[in-house]
Amino acid sequence: MKARAINLAKNIGIILAVGIAYYIFFRLTRIGIKCPFNQITGFLCPGCGLSRMLLALIDLNIPLAIYYNAAAFFLLPFWVAVFISYYYEYIKYGTVKMRMWYKAVLVLTFVVLIVFGIARNLTHLGLHYSNNEDFEFSRIITNWRYI
Numbered sequence: 460m461k462a463r464a465i466n467l468a469k470n471i472g473i474i475l476a477v478g479i480a481y482y483i484f485f486r487l488t489r490i491g492i493k494c495p496f497n498q499i500t501g502f503l504c505p506g507c508g509l510s511r512m513l514l515a516l517i518d519l520n521i522p523l524a525i526y527y528n529a530a531a532f533f534l535l536p537f538w539v540a541v542f543i544s545y546y547y548e549y550i551k552y553g554t555v556k557m558r559m560w561y562k563a564v565l566v567l568t569f570v571v572l573i574v575f576g577i578a579r580n581l582t583h584l585g586l587h588y589s590n591n592e593d594f595e596f597s598r599i600i601t602n603w604r605y606i
């Protein structure tokens with residue numbers, strides 16, 4: 460049990476270290492990872508804006524986080540719940556039962572991301588942003604925070 464907990468902590472530590480290094484690199488250079496699907500097609504994939512959503516969350520700017528990737532923002536608590544439950548059981552027993560609600564979260568994630576991926580590319584819904592609109596919205600939201 461203790462070895463499994465240490466192993467998991469090591470893996471989470473590595474992921475956090477990479478994430479923190481990317482965060483520092485991005486904050487210093489403003490160079491982020493670009494989505495290949497978006498670069499090739501011009502459309503937003505369901506994951507576009509995920510990094511910026513996480514950066515906005517770090518800044519505790521909830522409206523901006525929702526703006527960048529609303530689907531991931533609202534799915535995040537479900538993913539965290541599955542992660543905690545799954546690894547709690549793994550650490551405690553060494554094996555994990557695939558619970559019904561894990562499958563429900565997986566189906567929910569799949570359905571939400573498909574619908575969101577289509578809807579955000581319908582420009583008349585206002586969910587498709589360009590870089591300029593992105594900047595403008597970011598400025599508005601940032602100012603709104605201090606009103």
Ligand SMILES: [Zn+2]
Pocket residue numbers: 494495496497503504505506507508
């Ligand atoms: Zn993308």
